[in-house]
Amino acid sequence: KQEVTQIPAALSVPEGENLVLNCSFTDSAIYNLQWFRQDPGKGLTSLLLIQSSQREQTSGRLNASLDKSSGRSTLYIAASQPGDSATYLCAPYSGGGADGLTFGKGTHLIIQP
Amino acid sequence: KAGVTQTPRYLIKTRGQQVTLSCSPISGHRSVSWYQQTPGQGLQFLFEYFSETQRNKGNFPGRFSGRQFSNSRSEMNVSTLELGDSALYLCASSDRGTGGSYEQYFGPGTRLTVT
Numbered sequence: 032k033q034e035v036t037q038i039p040a041a042l043s044v045p046e047g048e049n050l051v052l053n054c055s056f057t058d059s060a061i062y063n064l065q066w067f068r069q070d071p072g073k074g075l076t077s078l079l080l081i082q083s084s085q086r087e088q089t090s091g092r093l094n095a096s097l098d099k100s101s102g103r104s105t106l107y108i109a110a111s112q113p114g115d116s117a118t119y120l121c122a123p124y125s126g127g128g129a130d131g132l133t134f135g136k137g138t139h140l141i142i143q144p
Numbered sequence: 145k146a147g148v149t150q151t152p153r154y155l156i157k158t159r160g161q162q163v164t165l166s167c168s169p170i171s172g173h174r175s176v177s178w179y180q181q182t183p184g185q186g187l188q189f190l191f192e193y194f195s196e197t198q199r200n201k202g203n204f205p206g207r208f209s210g211r212q213f214s215n216s217r218s219e220m221n222v223s224t225l226e227l228g229d230s231a232l233y234l235c236a237s238s239d240r241g242t243g244g245s246y247e248q249y250f251g252p253g254t255r256l257t258v259t
Contacts, residue, residue, distance in 0.1 A: 062246060063245070063247075065247065065248060073253070074234055074252040077248065077250070080245055082245065126246070131189030131192055132187075132248060134187035
């Protein structure tokens with residue numbers, strides 16, 4: 032059964048810093064991995080999708096990398112802004128008959144103005 | 145393109161009652177998945193429907209059921225509600241089966257409170 036760990040659980044930094052959020056997963060046989068953000072009481076917003084054959088994906092100030100063999104993914108946020116404050120979740124998808132997306136507990140990020 | 149919609153957004157029910165939640169996927173998506181989110185357990189997969197058939201099921205009791213219609217809209221039903229069923233229920237649609245990326249798009253959720 033896939034298990035996902037996200038480190039750190041919480042992070043508070045001043046505006047403008049570059050950040051790295053870490054995600055590790057136990058089953059490397061994944062089809063893809065998604066990073067989401069969730070604002071309090073809201074649904075999930077997809078940030079980046081990395082296919083198993085890819086090493087990284089970029090969208091604006093966000094860059095996600097994937098090392099499938101070691102079961103790790105990182106989300107890099109450049110020049111952080113207060114609007115980036117949210118909980119960030121990573122979710123590998125194993126495909127086939129797997130149990131949907133498996134989520135970690137997330138990293139609760141606060142960017143101080 | 146319209147996103148995933150869920151109705152109702154908020155619901156208050158009493159223990160023992162049943163509830164039905166609805167989800168309309170992104171146009172063209174045939175896969176709908178349901179997730180439960182609680183502070184203690186986080187996000188947990190309930191089930192996935194694809195082309196009106198349940199494809200995968202998470203580790204939830206039989207009180208949780210669902211169905212999908214020919215237009216890909218999906219409903220989730222919870223019978224004999226318990227206090228522990230209070231949660232945010234999220235629905236996600238994906239382009240599974242269309243040669244796409246399997247990227248999942250989530251709706252805003254239905255906040256269920258059981259009293």
